[in-house]
Amino acid sequence: MGLQPLSGQSYFQEFSFPVNRIVETPQLQVNGRQLVPxxxxxxxxxxxxxxxxxxVLPLDTLVFTDAGVAQKFFRRNFSKVALVYALQDQxxxxxxxxxxxQKLQEAKLHIILQPKNLLTTVARQQDTLPILEVLQSAWPQQAKKVHFSVTxxxxxxxxxxxxxxxxxxSExxxxxxxxxxxxxxxxxxGQDVYFPGANDNASGTTMLLELAQYYSRPENQPKYSMAFIAFAAEEAGLLGSLYYVQHPLFPLQRISFLLNxxxxxxxxxxxxxxxxQVHTQEFALLQRLNEQHQYLPQIKSRGKAANSDHYPFSEAGVPAFFFYTLGGTAAYHNPQDHAQQLPxxxxxxxxxxxxxxAAARMHHETE
Structure with missing residues (x-):
């Protein structure tokens, strides 16, 4: 696209962080029946x-309220059991x-039953024992024995x-x-479980590329400078954007506005x-533009939230919005977030x- 690197001769800003990876497809049999990873x-x-x-040892939830039940439950040998409990009991x-x-940590395996969807994330540390997350609907009521492997x-x-x-x-x-x-x-x-991330966040990355391509055309060159930054390690805790804010490639004070x-x-x-709800003037501008052109059925607002890469910038005093669309797919942080189901x-x-x-802001600031 002919864009210039933000840092000298390189488009890349390198950093490192700890990450725990599941390097082989996990396996789980319950009562001899293979569950699908x-x-x-x-x-x-x-x-x-x-x-x-x-x-299989189902957790007796009376351990939370009855001291006698708790003493009896935790008196057993945990070293050969798979402790099974619901997500809400974690x-x-x-x-x-x-x-x-301490007894919980002596179990051979923990199995956490997820009520609706399999939701996972990126971990920067490793637990002391193997843990599997199983859909409640896939877990047999009469589960007695499991055979498993996690690497x-x-x-x-x-x-x-x-x-x-x-x-x-240009100006x-x-x-x-x-x-x-x-x-x-x-x-x-492993080989058999892949999280495509079509909505989260190939969709946003694609929009970033579309904008970069649009403004790289000579007829669309903006009056104000524009930076396009694709962050790594958002899923590990906004680490890419946090690293950038701590090591900015140009002074943060020069950012007139940021759209994540x-x-x-x-x-x-x-x-x-x-x-x-923080930058009300800019939000009112969005509302006016949307009413004028009828782009979207509605634009809703909320306040501060540490839920994406705008947040480290906001905390550093940079005015920023985070856009996400509403409705449509429910696939999120699981293997179902693939391109074919994205509308x-x-x-x-x-x-x-x-x-x-962007045009309205640049026009307003020029005036």
């Missing part, structure tokens, strides 16, 4: 390695007395890189409008603007809203 269960992202057979387990929490690898210095470029403004090169999107997702668990693009693959129910209902309309917003 990625569909019926996944390994927890922070799981340790482990393999073998175990006897926090309660962490509040048990230390001697009981995990904790890399203390996983190498990653932000990708950053810019277009010099006001020192003022910069920044577009961002994270291009990382959850990776894979994440989860843009739908839109039949409109658009949400995080920080819309892209209002993708073109969101693009036009963004370019209109």
């Amino acid at each position: 990625g569909q019926d269960f996944v390994a927890r992202s922070s799981s340790a390695s482990g393999a073998g057979k175990a006897k 926090k309660r387990l962490a509040q048990l007395p230390p001697q009981y929490k 995990a690898d904790l890399n203390p210095q996983h190498q990653a890189q932000n990708v950053a470029s810019f277009i010099n403004g 006001h090169p020192d003022s910069v409008l920044v577009f961002t999107a994270h291009y990382d997702h959850l990776g894979s668990q 693009l994440d989860l843009l693959g739908t839109g039949d129910e409109g658009l949400m603007v995080v920080n819309g 892209l209902t209002k993708f073109q309309e969101v693009f036009r809203l963004i370019t209109d917003f």
Whole structure:
């Protein structure tokens, strides 16, 4: 596209962070029946390695309220059991007395039952024992024995890189409008479990590329400079954007506004603007543009939220919005977030809203 590197001769800003990877497809048999990895269960992202057979031990939830039941439950030998409990009991387990929490760590395996969807993430640490997350609907009521295997690898210095470029403004090169999107997702668990991340966040990355291509054309060269930054490691805790804010490639004070693009693959129910309730003047501009052109059925606003890469910038005093579309797919952080199920209902309309917003801001500031 002819964009210039934001950092000297390189488009890349390299950094590293610890990450726990599930390097082989996890396996789970219950009562001799094989469950399907990625569909019926996944390994927890922070799981340790482990393999073998175990006897199923359902958690007795009376341990939280009845001291006698708790004493009896935790008196047994945990070394050969797979402890099974519901997701909602996970926090309660962490509040048990230390001697009981120690017994929990002696189990051969933990199985956490997820009520609706398999949701996983990226872990920067490794648990002390293997943990599998299983859909409640796939778990047999009369489960007695399991056979399992998990192979995990904790890399203390996983190498990653932000990708950053810019277009010099024709009239006001020192003022910069920044577009961002994270291009990382959850990776894979061995050969057979893959998290495509179509909505989260190939959709936002695609919008970033569309905008970069649009403004790289000579007839669309902006009066103000524009930077396009694709962040790594958002899923590991906004690490790419946090690293950038701590090591900016140009002074953060030069950013006139930042638009972060994440989860843009739908839109039949409109658009949400995080920080819309913070930057009310800019949100009102979005509303006016949308009413004028009827791009989206509605634009909603919310306040501050640490839910994407705009947040480290906001905390550093940079005015920023985070856009995500509403409605459509429910696939999120699981293998079902693939391109074929993504409707892209209002993708073109969101693009036009963004370019209109950029033009209106530049026109207003020029005046």
